[in-house]
Amino acid sequence: MSPARTDHDARRHDVSEAVWRVLAEHGFAGLTLRAVAAAMGASTGLVTHYFAGKRELVAHALDILETRTRHRPRLASGAPGLATLRAHVLNILPLTPEGAAMNRIWVSSWDVALSDPDLYAAQRTRYERIRADLRAALDDALRLGELPPDADTERLAANVLSFTHGLVVQALFDPGTFTPARQTDLADDHLTSLARRGLPPT
Amino acid sequence: MSPARTDHDARRHDVSEAVWRVLAEHGFAGLTLRAVAAAMGASTGLVTHYFAGKRELVAHALDILETRTRHRPRLASGAPGLATLRAHVLNILPLTPEGAAMNRIWVSSWDVALSDPDLYAAQRTRYERIRADLRAALDDALRLGELPPDADTERLAANVLSFTHGLVVQALFDPGTFTPARQTDLADDHLTSLARRGLPPT
Known part of the structure; x- marks a missing residue:
């Protein structure tokens, strides 16, 4: 060179x-x-x-x-199923200063992406890919008996990504309330509720 | 004049x-x-x-x-408790062309609000207010026995607003997948799961 x-x-x-x-x-x-x-x-x-x-x-x-x-530091996903799902969710949330900066830029990018057809299509594909990753973890969880046997993993994947992106927004606008510990608690609550849906109490 | x-x-x-x-x-x-x-x-x-x-x-x-x-057409909230909570959620989601335009502008506003201290504070206050409204409906639901008696309504309000805002984003980027009917189904799934958390199956 x-x-x-x-x-x-x-x-x-x-x-x-x-x-x-x-x-x-x-x-x-x-x-x-x-x-x-x-x-x-x-x-x-x-x-x-x-x-x-x-x-x-x-x-x-x-x-x-x-x-x-793509190259950000990530939590290891650990065991397949719900542990991997949890890692996916925590890897998206703004739990570190670097994660907060990255999310702040992603949220900011929605404005330009919504008014540019190419960027819009790229963003849609990106969310399809994330939902597919979440769904793969949910399908493993279903096979492992971590979810109720009638769980609809496609709907659950949409639910989990909605919850996660919305929590990102809440946390960016109110980091004092949505500390990393509280975000993690809220995510764990949510994932626990998926596993319990329609099941008897533990 | x-x-x-x-x-x-x-x-x-x-x-x-x-x-x-x-x-x-x-x-x-x-x-x-x-x-x-x-x-x-x-x-x-x-x-x-x-x-x-x-x-x-x-x-x-x-x-x-x-x-x-503030002045948009809204669903009547109906009975207090979960019916009111459901109306709050459906009133936020982009279920009509007007609702989609309004949400598209709100999501777009996050970019400017994140880099302007006054707008940022106004947005944080706005989300506190929405969570307080959701929580009031959840408190009614708790009193009416629609939620498990140990439900933490503050956490549930944060969960519901996260889910709702994230679903707004998914729907704006993929209205073909997230039709009004599907958004409503996903919201109903989510609200049903809140009511069931930790309860025996119905």
Whole structure:
């Protein structure tokens, strides 16, 4: 690799870091070429070298978000079934400062995704994928006898993702009430209730 | 009231309608003085007569959103307890085109609210108020024997609002899967499970 190439890659990394900092602080509403330049201590001209305009900047921001989400530290899923389901849920919730920043950016991205057909379709596919992951864990739980035998795992997957995303929103707007411990308690309550639905009390 | 005053009010109404149309189509990311002017077929100069800048425009948009949400058509709450809780939940969900537009704008508003301290505090207060309403219905349900006697209504209120807001997001991104009938089924499933928690099967 030529030195020029390496410099280019290093600079691209700096640009991505600056985009992330702007998003974490100001969301997509505050994501402008000028704000990214300011976060880098560089000129707007330098940033326009990487992004032709706002749309390219937003697309890059979503790429970073997807990549960081995929590579974020996660709880090991442990045993199949409900333990894996629990790990999926806790891995989504804003339980750490990094998790809070990532969720804040995801929630912020809904605004742009709702008004751009490509981003909208990508988001829909993303949620289908998450529900499929949740459902696979629920299907294991059903086979393992952790759920009532008549449980509808597709509906439960929709229920669990709804609960989880809504808890993310509550927690982002009220982190003092929805501390990591309380979020975890609420998630455990919810998952316990799935396992008990229609079953005699333990 | 002088004719000039009436004209001013009529024009202010037109401006508000234009702001709403821009929000419903493009969200807060697309809310600019220029877009509002275009939606009215007017000059940007006319719109700047009403709003000094973007911040005033966003504040006005949130006022309209709050007012329209307060005055939207609602299901009658019916009997106290779980029937009222169900009405609260169904009144939030995007079950009609108007409800979908309103929710799309609320979800879009989270981006700006997360990066503005005043809007953030207003949103937190709003969610506290909704949870208090849900909790009042849950307290009635507890007194009426519709919930297990050891139910923690504060936690259940947080659970119900989380489920409801998360279902709003799923439905906005996938209205084909989350039809009004399916949203209602999922909500009924969820509310039934609250009533059954820890109780023998019916």
